[in-house]
Amino acid sequence: MTRHSPQTRTAAETELAEQFAATQVALPALDREASFRLFAARGLPTRRDEAWHYTDLRSLFANAAPLAGAPGAAAIAAAGQALAARAHAGAVTLVILDGRYVPELSDAPPRGVSVVSLAQGERAPGANANVDALVALNSALAQGGCVIALAPGAKPAERIEIVHLMSVGAAKSVHSRVFIDIGAGAHARVVESFLGADAGDQRNVATLLDLADGAKADHTVIVEDAAALHIESQLARLGDKAELSAFGLVAGGTLVRRQIFATLAGQYANLALGGLSLLGGRRHADTTLVVDHAAPHGQSREFYKHIVADEATGIYQGKVVVQPGAQKTDGAMKSQAILLSPHAVMNNKPELEIFADDVICGHGATVGALDPEQTFYLRARGLPKAEAEAMLLEAFGADAIARVADEDLAELLRDKMRAWLAARG
Amino acid sequence: MLEVRNLSVEIHGKPILDGLDLTVRAGEVAAIMGPNGSGKSTLSYVIAGKPDYDVVSGEVLLDGENILELSPDERAAKGLFLAFQYPVEIPGVVTMTFLKATMNAQRRARGLKEMTTPDFIRAERAAADRLNIDQEMLRRPLNVGFSGGEKKRMEILQMALLQPRLAILDETDSGLDIDALRIVADGVNALRDKERAFLVITHYQRLLDHIKPDTVHVMSKGRIVKTGGPELALELELNGYRDYAADAA
Numbered sequence: 001m002t003r004h005s006p007q008t009r010t011a012a013e014t015e016l017a018e019q020f021a022a023t024q025v026a027l028p029a030l031d032r033e034a035s036f037r038l039f040a041a042r043g044l045p046t047r048r049d050e051a052w053h054y055t056d057l058r059s060l061f062a063n064a065a066p067l068a069g070a071p072g073a074a075a076i077a078a079a080g081q082a083l084a085a086r087a088h089a090g091a092v093t094l095v096i097l098d099g100r101y102v103p104e105l106s107d108a109p110p111r112g113v114s115v116v117s118l119a120q121g122e123r124a125p126g127a128n129a130n131v132d133a134l135v136a137l138n139s140a141l142a143q144g145g146c147v148i149a150l151a152p153g154a155k156p157a158e159r160i161e162i163v164h165l166m167s168v169g170a171a172k173s174v175h176s177r178v179f180i181d182i183g184a185g186a187h188a189r190v191v192e193s194f195l196g197a198d199a200g201d202q203r204n205v206a207t208l209l210d211l212a213d214g215a216k217a218d219h220t221v222i223v224e225d226a227a228a229l230h231i232e233s234q235l236a237r238l239g240d241k242a243e244l245s246a247f248g249l250v251a252g253g254t255l256v257r258r259q260i261f262a263t264l265a266g267q268y269a270n271l272a273l274g275g276l277s278l279l280g281g282r283r284h285a286d287t288t289l290v291v292d293h294a295a296p297h298g299q300s301r302e303f304y305k306h307i308v309a310d311e312a313t314g315i316y317q318g319k320v321v322v323q324p325g326a327q328k329t330d331g332a333m334k335s336q337a338i339l340l341s342p343h344a345v346m347n348n349k350p351e352l353e354i355f356a357d358d359v360i361c362g363h364g365a366t367v368g369a370l371d372p373e374q375t376f377y378l379r380a381r382g383l384p385k386a387e388a389e390a391m392l393l394e395a396f397g398a399d400a401i402a403r404v405a406d407e408d409l410a411e412l413l414r415d416k417m418r419a420w421l422a423a424r425g
Numbered sequence: 426m427l428e429v430r431n432l433s434v435e436i437h438g439k440p441i442l443d444g445l446d447l448t449v450r451a452g453e454v455a456a457i458m459g460p461n462g463s464g465k466s467t468l469s470y471v472i473a474g475k476p477d478y479d480v481v482s483g484e485v486l487l488d489g490e491n492i493l494e495l496s497p498d499e500r501a502a503k504g505l506f507l508a509f510q511y512p513v514e515i516p517g518v519v520t521m522t523f524l525k526a527t528m529n530a531q532r533r534a535r536g537l538k539e540m541t542t543p544d545f546i547r548a549e550r551a552a553a554d555r556l557n558i559d560q561e562m563l564r565r566p567l568n569v570g571f572s573g574g575e576k577k578r579m580e581i582l583q584m585a586l587l588q589p590r591l592a593i594l595d596e597t598d599s600g601l602d603i604d605a606l607r608i609v610a611d612g613v614n615a616l617r618d619k620e621r622a623f624l625v626i627t628h629y630q631r632l633l634d635h636i637k638p639d640t641v642h643v644m645s646k647g648r649i650v651k652t653g654g655p656e657l658a659l660e661l662e663l664n665g666y667r668d669y670a671a672d673a674a
Contacts, residue, residue: 377512379497380497384496387526
């Protein structure tokens with residue numbers, strides 16, 4: 001056995017423990033001590049942990065980069081310039097720089113919405129920290145973040161974009177936390193953009209979404225920077241008749257793990273998860289979902305697409321659990337991948353665990369190549385190979401983006417996809 | 426314009442074309458007729474540059490240049506067009522977007538400026554109207570859910586827009602009712618001129634009532650076994666292909 005026993009700490013685990021011991025942050029919303037104990041007891045996940053089977057973090061995560069310090073005035077000014085130069089994905093921008101919410105770079109929240117720094121967040125400690133070792137690590141090492149709250153019934157017209165930015169400089173790591181609490185009957189539209197990470201940077205971030213009864217949220221994530229490690233956990237709880245539609249575009253990151261834990265806690269809740277991964281080079285992107293139907297009459301849809309080129313690896317694990325008593329659940333899951341090279345890899349693992357008897361649940365997964373008949377048809381009409389392939393891939397990806405309801409946001413996502421396709425041609 | 430010399434082609438080791446010779450001159454409409462399995466579609470695919478085929482020997486010259494080493498899009502840019510027997514459905518690609526992309530790709534390859542959207546719309550409307558193609562159809566994904574007749578008309582629309590120098594029509598009459606056949610034939614006839622050549626591949630005489638060929642070739646077992654004028658097509662209609670199948674054996 002060359003594998004470490006769980007009792008032996010890896011270099012990264014030792015570094016994380018040292019970082020924890022040296023950290024003195026007061027974040028009332030997080031129970032740091034308990035969270036770190038939980039992480040330390042489990043260690044970094046390995047392929048023996050079923051949920052991490054295809055992303056063996058213990059071997060892939062060799063060293064923990066130093067925790068990013070609080071950004072100084074120069075870093076904040078530089079960030080302001082970087083932010084001004086980009087295409088905005090929302091009318092209201094909230095900035096988390098090196099893991100800290102920065103009010104001076106952020107816009108005032110719209111009516112009915114409050115935003116406070118996590119350091120001031122008056123909030124009960126997150127109850128879900130034990131769901132996964134990396135979420136626990138996030139709670140233990142979080143440098144900051146924010147709590148966004150929508151008052152009951154609030155329906156701001158503006159879309160809020162949370163920009164997770166990393167400052168220029170030496171390799172560093174960020175563990176920020178965002179809470180989004182959506183009051184009864186309120187409707188939030190939120191984008192989280194991850195920007196500015198360089199090839200040595202690491203992030204392990206978490207967003208907790210709480211949808212009260214009748215609340216609605218459209219949540220979109222855009223990953224397009226170059227982080228060495230991008231671990232992102234979304235934990236969502238849906239109350240009665242709550243509706244969450246979440247989409248993730250992964251067009252960056254060397255080692256990416258997006259994990260979504262969604263609980264349909266109330267009756268008649270409606271969950272729609274979707275995403276598009278664009279992978280080239282030797283990148284690795286793992287999307288893992290656990291959808292928990294805990295109440296009757298819930299509906300969930302998962303629809304993911306993956307374009308995997310070169311020597312990249314795509315992973316999709318989707319587990320839909322229907323608890324005893326969650327009768328009349330309606331679930332459908334689909335994951336489709338196109339491999340563009342003989343060295344590209346896709347692991348597709350849809351799973352159903354059904355403990356109720358009156359449900360409709362289905363799943364499907366496909367992995368294929370571009371259809372040579374289609375490619376030939378387009379080329380016979382004069383489109384060069386790269387252009388013909390890009391046209392077919394754009395159609396494939398656009399099918400996933402079509403789940404994003406806001407048309408201007410969908411167009412922004414299509415632009416990003418086209419840019420990725422053009423860069424690979 | 427087109428000269429095929431001693432062309433032998435295999436697929437997965439199985440010979441399909443066997444030393445085929447064929448000449449089509451500028452301004453000519455040449456028909457190729459032959460029984461099923463004689464290699465007619467293979468000939469059209471090999472000229473258009475479909476992968477999957479092994480060219481064992483021979484040349485395909487377009488205006489004196491051997492095009493067998495060129496990619497399908499390079500051949501298209503040189504003025505070659507294949508109207509497919511089975512046009513391919515492309516979900517998610519709007520027909521209009523596709524049409525504009527193909528026209529501009531060919532223009533770029535020829536060193537011409539891209540078309541403006543208004544110029545494209547004008548050209549597209551005029552051509553679509555002549556072929557009885559509704560604009561609504563052009564907003565749908567390419568060929569997806571189109572009837573057989575709609576697909577064939579869409580092929581002719583593409584031909585009308587791309588203005589090829591040599592057009593190969595592979596069984597364009599199959600699956601068409603008589604009205605659709607007439608529309609398609611009118612579309613082809615409108616493009617006939619002394620600079621342009623057509624190679625019309627068909628199993629039946631019927632299409633040739635509407636597109637009058639200058640020459641008729643009979644193909645059997647991978648080669649041209651007889652060449653004549655329009656009267657040859659009528660003779661085939663009366664006697665069938667039996668004699669020619671025997672000849673080539």
